[in-house]
Amino acid sequence: MxxxxxxxxxxxxxxxxxxxxxxxxxxxxxxxxxxxxxxxxxxxxxxxxxxxxxxxxxxxxxxxxxxxxxxxxxxxxxxxxxxxxxxGSDTAEIVKAPKVPTIIMMVGLQGAGKTTFAGKLANKLKKEENARPMMIAADIYRPAAIDQLKTLGQQIDVPVFELGTDMAATEIVKQGLEQARINHNDYVLIDTAGRLQIDEKLMTELRDVKALAQPNEILLVVDAMIGQEAANVAREFNEQLEVTGVILTKIDGDTRGGAALSVRQITGKPIKFTGTGEKITDIETFHPDRMSSRILGMGDMLTLIEKASAEYDEKKSLEMAEKMRENTFDFNDFIDQLDQVQNMGPMEDLLKMLPGMAGNPALQNIKVDEKDIARKRAIVSSMTPAERENPDLLNPSRRRRIAAGSGNSFVDVNKFIKDFNQAKKMMQGVLSGDMSKMMKQMGVNPNQLPKNMDLSAMEGMMGGQGMPDMSALGGAGMPDMGSMFGGGIKGKIGEFATKQAMKRMANKMKKAKKKRK
CATH class of the missing domain: 1.20.120.140 (SRP54, nucleotide-binding domain)
Known part of the structure; x- marks a missing residue:
């Protein structure tokens, strides 16, 4: 991170x-x-x-x-x-053309991630705006770039216009834009060539493409891991092309972060997006205030909620909540929820978006074990359809069969089923509004809290913004992460976050009581 x-x-x-x-x-x-x-x-x-x-x-x-x-x-x-x-103070949006298509030209050095980010941005525009983007493969010096863009296009179902490497980049762009206008594409993303370093040949070609395409946006893609050198690269590209915005890639691997703090100030150009991982969905709109909050360890609840909202269908969440209330939530539902939570990104990064959690010593060494998740999947996959739908069928004999079939021990299977049942009970307490029941499930004794703590008020806060509990962020249907996802350090993450929230609330109530006295 x-x-x-x-x-x-x-x-x-x-x-x-x-x-x-x-x-x-x-x-x-x-x-x-x-x-x-x-x-x-x-x-x-x-x-x-x-x-x-x-x-x-x-x-x-x-x-x-x-x-x-x-x-x-x-x-x-x-x-x-x-x-x-x-x-940058304000969030910078994509500048749209008065009439379609909006043309976005991607520029940058070789290896910065232009091609990959073109696919990420096209996918984001398609999903969030219901747009019909098209990508143009104008990097004629790297055949692999054309193949990569075509593969990305197939993956996200976005058309890619290419004419190979034997034609000039300007001619490819010219014909690609004509095709986009015929097809009424909303956006055209032009993937241009890069070099290992800035040279006149590269800049001449990019200026020619710019003159032909008249792009609404020239987005400079910069590798955040090169530190303040990113600002120097941005300055040179801006002087030659007058870029309209910057994209920082590989920000998930940048332990120093100097690029983000230097680029905007030195170039005067806004950072518009960041790349946060390898997946096609690992792209975030850059919000200066939220990034500042993250850097200072104050969390980023808005981005966390947006991530949850993007992965959770409201209708599906309500169905899950109803299943929880009726005690019919089964292992098929668990796998579905697991997929959605994983799509939000690494758990340790999500927790650091909670206020006060970024610098917490207890989170320093937390790493989510992907193998542990795979083991949980194997356990469920080894169950019969009837067993997945009715966990009560899982007697000792069936559990031994599941353990053998999934490559896990009998103890592991027992613990997984126990965690699953505990999570169901906890969520039933949450959804029924019974705060005392929920706290007991977490191992917190309500009788030990300050006498003036109003549990009924806290019950009203559940599902709102009162508790930074991950289970509330994706809608009512999202089960507790700590219990649902297993034991060890990883299995304690959700429980730890919730208990920390409870402690903070208890301390606030104590202070309020002393102040009144």
């Missing part, structure tokens, strides 16, 4: 600030010095760091911060606002 080291460093700075009752100008200087080092280690360009620290210091040494009741929170707020400003 991107920015991990930067997030950890900033969290330590803020932790030290929170320990102080009042903050002096010397404290501000020390804190900003640490922030400066953290940014430089993250490979943020030096001019960007200098400008950022200067603005934070100017605002943080003012009387409105030094004299405030909670100066630490005020400084965090200032850092958040200035970080958001560096990243």
């Amino acid at each position: 991107a920015f991990e080291s930067l997030t950890e460093r900033l969290q330590n700075v803020f932790k030290n600030l929170r320990k102080k009752g009042k903050i002096s100008e010397a404290d501000v200087q020390e804190a900003t010095k640490e922030i400066r080092l953290a940014l430089l280690e993250a490979d943020v360009a030096l001019p960007v760091v200098k400008d950022f620290i200067k603005k934070v210091r100017e605002r943080a040494v003012g009387h409105q911060v030094i004299d405030t009741l909670n100066p630490a929170q005020q400084i965090i707020k200032i850092v958040d606002e200035e970080l958001t400003a560096i990243l």
